Amino acid sequence: MRDFDETRDFIGQIQHARSPAAICEKLLSVTSRFGLSTVCAGTIPPRGTAPQEQVGNLILNTWPAEWLDRYVARNYVDHDPVVVHAIGAGRAMSWSEARSMRGGNSRMASEMFGDARSFKLVDGVAFAISTLDGGMVIMSYGGETIDLSPEDLGKISFISAYAVGHALSLRGEDRFRDLSPAQKECVHWAARGKSRQEMSDLMAMSGEEVDQLLSHARATLGPGHMLNRFGARPRLTPREQECLQWAALGKSEWEVSQILGISEHTAEKHLLNAKTKLGAANRVQAVAEAFRCGLLE
Numbered sequence: 001m002r003d004f005d006e007t008r009d010f011i012g013q014i015q016h017a018r019s020p021a022a023i024c025e026k027l028l029s030v031t032s033r034f035g036l037s038t039v040c041a042g043t044i045p046p047r048g049t050a051p052q053e054q055v056g057n058l059i060l061n062t063w064p065a066e067w068l069d070r071y072v073a074r075n076y077v078d079h080d081p082v083v084v085h086a087i088g089a090g091r092a093m094s095w096s097e098a099r100s101m102r103g104g105n106s107r108m109a110s111e112m113f114g115d116a117r118s119f120k121l122v123d124g125v126a127f128a129i130s131t132l133d134g135g136m137v138i139m140s141y142g143g144e145t146i147d148l149s150p151e152d153l154g155k156i157s158f159i160s161a162y163a164v165g166h167a168l169s170l171r172g173e174d175r176f177r178d179l180s181p182a183q184k185e186c187v188h189w190a191a192r193g194k195s196r197q198e199m200s201d202l203m204a205m206s207g208e209e210v211d212q213l214l215s216h217a218r219a220t221l222g223p224g225h226m227l228n229r230f231g232a233r234p235r236l237t238p239r240e241q242e243c244l245q246w247a248a249l250g251k252s253e254w255e256v257s258q259i260l261g262i263s264e265h266t267a268e269k270h271l272l273n274a275k276t277k278l279g280a281a282n283r284v285q286a287v288a289e290a291f292r293c294g295l296l297e
């Protein structure tokens with residue numbers, strides 16, 4: 001962002017966002033310029049928290065579902081040096097810096113960073129944000145190739161703090177604790193990218209029962225909660241779906257723009273929006289997730 005006016009305009013856009021997904025879309029429209037293509041923000045669960053409880057700590061998230069699944073399944077949060085050192089540093093820091101510090105080369109940390117790379121999350125930046133109630137939120141951006149000046153990092157930290165505050169105000173009182181154990185388990189598996197059939201098999205119940213549990217859970221959580229969208233079919237605009245359909249056929253942004261009679265910038269924006277809504281870090285993952293959700297044929 002070039003100056004104060006741009007920052008102020010962006011804050012206004014965040015203020016008008018009515019869902020966590022919309023907040024993420026606005027944030028990534030800025031951070032993607034620097035190679036930061038995905039974001040995750042949440043409070044830190046107490047050590048040893050069960051996986052089905054961990055997803056309740058999410059505030060903002062565009063991590064690929066498969067990566068979130070692996071991160072939770074392997075309990076990486078208890079071994080993640082980015083989390084540990086972002087809390088203690090009191091400033092923004094890169095993943096590579098955290099990796100060079102104490103615990104960064106442990107077996108579990110090395111395994112975690114290796115797994116992240118398989119999702120094209122090679123490096124990133126993270127920082128802690130204090131909340132008014134004395135809590136702590138860790139916000140972490142990741143991508144494949146990062147090009148970020150200290151000045152840019154400071155501005156991203158500033159708008160991110162505002163975005164987290166707005167996300168918390170949209171959520172209101174956290175109702176995750178009010179879900180039944182079965183509803184929590186459903187949301188947990190949905191957040192980890194499991195399909196309706198997979199959840200049905202894992203929980204030994206019918207698909208209709210899974211749908212009912214997810215519907216009740218979303219109603220309890222409310223539309224402002226990050227977990228509300230999990231288990232629900234993502235809503236792409238017709239143009240976003242059309243752009244993604246051509247991307248699935250291997251067309252570049254320029255080729256998509258020529259086919260649809262729009263600018264290359266507009267085609268790129270539609271594809272970025274589709275990736276954000278699908279929780280994908282890149283185009284390949286977006287296409288795969290769209291097929292999984294039945295949005296592409």
